[in-house]
Amino acid sequence: MTSKSVAIEPVHVFGQAAEMEHICEIAERYNLHLVEDAAEAIGAEYHGTKVGNTGEFACFSTYATKNLHTGEGGFIATNDDEAAASLRILRNQGQKGKYLHVKLGYNYRMTEIAAAIGEAQIKMLDNLIQGRIKTQAA
Numbered sequence: 001m002t003s004k005s006v007a008i009e010p011v012h013v014f015g016q017a018a019e020m021e022h023i024c025e026i027a028e029r030y031n032l033h034l035v036e037d038a039a040e041a042i043g044a045e046y047h048g049t050k051v052g053n054t055g056e057f058a059c060f061s062t063y064a065t066k067n068l069h070t071g072e073g074g075f076i077a078t079n080d081d082e083a084a085a086s087l088r089i090l091r092n093q094g095q096k097g098k099y100l101h102v103k104l105g106y107n108y109r110m111t112e113i114a115a116a117i118g119e120a121q122i123k124m125l126d127n128l129i130q131g132r133i134k135t136q137a138a
Contacts, residue, residue, distance in 0.1 A: 007035050008033075044129075
């Protein structure tokens with residue numbers, strides 16, 4: 001840690017959660033933000049809680065090789081309403097409303113086709129994860 005440290009980004013990988021209890025203690029001790037990288041752990045749990053619920057933000061990937069896939073892309077989760085509103089503006093080319101640009105933004109909107117592919121898999125997520133676990137064990 002240095003005086004320039006602002007955040008910790010624990011990585012949940014291969015469907016396994018990082019050791020969040022200890023990481024949270026460090027974040028609190030040094031007054032650091034906590035951003036979970038859950039790209040490879042959609043559906044994973046840490047002590048009965050799904051990953052992505054501990055930090056201020058959690059980043060998930062829906063690339064074709066992930067547990068929940070849409071071909072490309074991902075999403076961010078947060079329980080901070082103000083941050084969520086800001087992220088929605090950023091992902092929609094900086095628009096707060098139709099043609100009302102309030103900041104520089106990007107086109108990070110998921111296509112409707114990709115969303116439909118992902119939505120169909122949500123109901124099957126636990127089975128998809130169990131299938132991956134069985135495949136890795138073999």
